[in-house]
Amino acid sequence: MVVFEPLADLLLGACCPGCGSPGLGVCAECLAAVRPAPRVILDGPPPVVACLPYRAPLTSLVTAHKDRGAGWLCGLLGGWLAPGLSAVVEAATRCPRLVPVPSSPPAVRRRGADHVLDLLRAASARCELPAGAVSPLLRRTRRVHDQVEVSHEARSGNQAGSMRALPGAGEVVVVDDIRTTGASLDEAVRALTASGYRVLAALVLADAEHPRRWA
Incomplete structure (x- = not known):
């Protein structure tokens, strides 16, 4: 898929998924516009670390990866997540288990992948973390609406009580793609x-x- 998707773009009329300009893959201007700078955006507990602001061209790139079948962007997005992942792992006494926020089963079927899990695996590989560091411990216990379909005020209620974790112990880091209301x-x-x-x-x-x- 990594090879054939860009080839298909070339044959069918390629454009940058970030800005729509003609060309193969992500254009130089979009790549130059995205500069990860991990920082704590909420003190917590637990503290919340973000790598980037959610603004153009990242908004279009995330949408292309998640909802438009551009799975070949996973490595690029994972590379942008990697600096933040490295920072939170280095702050721990030992490598914690890395837990992706799970997509709903209907979303996984529709997209053909669990995009946060794939993104986290790409970032973990970029950081050369131990095999098995990524631990999908969370499961959905009920159906939820996609957060983009729900008002800001209703998002907490949409998610409340919707996950269950496998029993266990130890230190973990939770990972998601975008934080809006939290x-x-x-x-x-x-x-x-x-x-x-x-x-x-x-x-x-x-x-x-x-x-x-x-800014």
């Missing part, structure tokens, strides 16, 4: 804590709640 992260932290884990931090690729603070 409802998905809050529910993931709740489920992991209830099952016996200590959540050291939450990590996201991008901060959509306050992108202006990145």
